[in-house]
Amino acid sequence: VLFIGTFGRIFHGILIEEKDPSKEKQVFVKTVKDQASEVQVTMMLTESCKLRGLHHRNLLPITHVCIEEGEKPMVLLPYMNWGNLKLFLRQCKLVEANNPQAISQQDLVHMAIQVACGMSYLARREVIHKDLAARNCVIDDALQVKITDNALSRDLFPMDYHCLGDNENRPVRWMALESLVNNEFSSASDVWAFGVTLWELMTLGQTPYVDIDPFEMAAYLKDGYRIAQPINCPDELFAVMACCWALDPEERPKFQQLVQCLTEFHAALGAYV
DSSP states (O other), rough: EEOOSEEEEEEEEEEEEETTOOOOEEEEEEEEETTHHHHHHHHHHHHHHGGGGGEEEEEEEEOEEOTTTTSSOEEEEEEEEEEEEHHHHHHHHHHHOOOOOOOOHHHHHHHHHHHHHHHHHHHHHHHOOOOOOOGEEEEOOOOEEEEETTTEEEHHOOGOOOOOOSOOOOOOOGGHHHHHHHHHHHOOOOOOOOHHHHHHHHHSSSOOTSOGGGGHHHHHHHOOOOOOOOOOHHHHHHHHHHHHOOOOOGOOOOOHHHHHHHHHHHHHHHHHH
């Protein structure tokens, strides 16, 4: 077992090909506990299928769904041997206290580029993620990042979701104003969430807007306030984040522009080293 929540569990498993039993693949197995409600099961399956059938090197869509009478459903995804990006960043923060070179700014920007590439592909396919965040990305030991669905995220990262009185847990601190106020989602609201994800990368997994009451978030954003520039974050990089948080969705950059901008910044960082 890799993660356990209140109703969900994620295992590390082995998938054996039926046609060729000698072929084994390592997989993540997402499933639910016996006491999970029907609503929780349905939600896991619906959210797991969000990226199904999409092929891009920076996406991790499900490969199989197993549903048997009387058994809990299982969702299989390709295995990444470091797992969750948010937990990885937090681990880096612990290590950084003793070893400041543990992860470089260049590495972090490269991770951001990969997320932007995956999101650019989704935007081209007119798929809206609605819950982009470090917790919904995975990373391997070559620092390759892939975006996943948000099945079980509410369960495994409950502190990142809040109910604003409508019985639905939302990732309030990652949401654009129009999503919070009018429940409007688009590729532009995904861009807003990307800005927050970039902030998570540069702070090694800190929680955004940690001191703001979730019920006050909409008013706080409307008044023009945003999360502060992270320590050691270059001005150019913070300017990219700030663009993503424009109140008018039309004024936010497109993902393809973000890929280009971050790639140029990454190259410039390389030139300084």
